[in-house]
Amino acid sequence: MTYIFSPRSNSEGSLSEAARPSQEMDLPALEATDTLNRNCSNLLDCSRIQQYNQMRTAYADILYRWGLLKQRAVVLKFIQNPPPVHKGVEFQTDCVHCNQSAKGPQCLYCRRYSFSCSVCHIAVKGASNFCVVCGHGGHTYHMLDWFRDHNECPTGCGCHCMTEMDCLFR
Template sequence: MEHWFSSYIDLLSRQRLWCVAAEIIRECPLESVRKRSQESTMYYTTCGHCNKSMESGGWQCHRCDKLTSWCSVCHRTVRGLFVWCQGCGHGGHLLHMKDWYSAHSSCPAGCGHNCMASKRLSS
C-alpha cells in the first residue's frame, strides 16, 4: 500500500499537481507516507521568461540570459525576499505583491492566471 501511495504522489508531482499531492500525503492513513511532508520539502523554480528549470539557482537564466527574479509589479530585480504564485511562477517583492492582490485576483505579469496567492498575501 505504501508503494502505491508513493507512486501516485510521484505521478501527481510529475503532472505539477503539487497541492493535490500534498493533500494525499496529509490524508494518507499510513504514517510512513504522512512523514514525507516533514522529512524533505523541496521546491523547484523555473525562469519566468523561457520556463527552463533553474537547477543551480542564481539571478540569471542559463538558457535565455534574462534575470530570473524580477518583480511582476515594478519590473525590477528582486534581491531579497521573493514571493511567487506556484501556479504560474510569476512573483515579486512581498510588499508589491501584497498591494497588488489587495485590489486584484489575476497575475500582475498579465499571463491571465487567477493566482490563489491573493487569498494568502492580502490577509
C-alpha cells in the same frame, strides 16, 4: 605486493610461530574478498536498514570498549547512511531571458537575474512570493500591495492566483 600467511600450527608455540611464512596470498585477492563482503550486505531487507545500522553501531561500541579498534573500523564501514529525508518544497525556475533552468537567483547561462517582479519588472534578489499555478510573482511587498486591490495576476495571464492557490493547498 605479496603477503605471506601460514596455516595454524597444532603446537602450543607462540603466536609468532603460527605466523611463519608458508602460503602466499596476493593483496588483490584480499581486496576482492572485502568487495564481496560489502556486496553481501545487499542480501539484507532494505526496509530494515536503520535497525541493522543500530546493531552495527552497538557492536562497534562493544569492540571499542574491548580495545579492538581495527575491527571496529571494519564494522563501521558497513553502516549505511540513508539519504536525508526531504523536508520542504523545492521549485525549479526557468530564466525569463534565456529559458534555461536557473539554479539560483542568477542564471548560470546568461548571468542575468532569473526572476523579475511582475509588478515593478526589476530583478528579485531577496524575499519573493510567486504563484505555483502560473509561476508569476515578485517582491513580497509588491505582491501584497497588488492583491489587496486585485484578484488576477499582475501579468495579465488571467490566473486568479490567490483563489487558485487557496484551492490547491486545501
